[in-house]
Amino acid sequence: MVDNSRPRSRTSAGTTTPGYRNRNGQTVIRDTDIPGNDHNQRIFELLCSNCLRRYGANGSDIWLRRCPHCNGGRPGLDFGEDRPFTV
Numbered sequence: 001m002v003d004n005s006r007p008r009s010r011t012s013a014g015t016t017t018p019g020y021r022n023r024n025g026q027t028v029i030r031d032t033d034i035p036g037n038d039h040n041q042r043i044f045e046l047l048c049s050n051c052l053r054r055y056g057a058n059g060s061d062i063w064l065r066r067c068p069h070c071n072g073g074r075p076g077l078d079f080g081e082d083r084p085f086t087v
Contacts, residue, residue, distance in 0.1 A: 015028070015059070015062045015063045016028060016031065016044060016059045016062060018030055018031075020062070021049070022062060022063050022064070022065060024064075024065060024066045024067070024071065024073075025048065025049035025050055025067075026046045026047070026048055026049070026057075026062070026065045026066070026067060027046065027047045027049060028044055028045070028046060028062060029044075029045040029046065029047050029054065030044065030045050031044055031045075031059075032044065032045055032056065032079045034056075034079050034080075036056075036057075036058035036059065036077060037058065037077060038058045038060055038061075041058040041059050041060055042058075042059055043056040043057065043058065043077045043079045044056065044057055044058075044059050044062060045079060046062065046065060046076075048067035048069065048070060048071070050067060050070050050071065051067060051069050051070040053067060053068075053069040053070070055067070055068055055069070055075075055076025055077070056076045056077035056078060056079040057076060057077060058077065
């Protein structure tokens with residue numbers, strides 16, 4: 001049985017869960033625990049599936065983000081790292 005008594009927030013919808021991939025091919029890597037630049041937000045590390053660049057974004061923006069390096073997205077938020085993803 002599904003509990004529909006509480007409205008779903010973007011966070012509870014899973015957009016901040018590591019592994020979530022938005023329609024623009026941006027995947028959540030992790031929560032950096034660094035405050036973002038929007039009210040009550042934290043910076044999340046995202047990975048572009050096209051160019052494999054990592055960048056930061058507010059949790060509330062993940063669902064609509066485009067890569068700032070190859071897809072015309074807004075500049076990423078600084079979380080201390082900005083380099084191609086490596087294994």
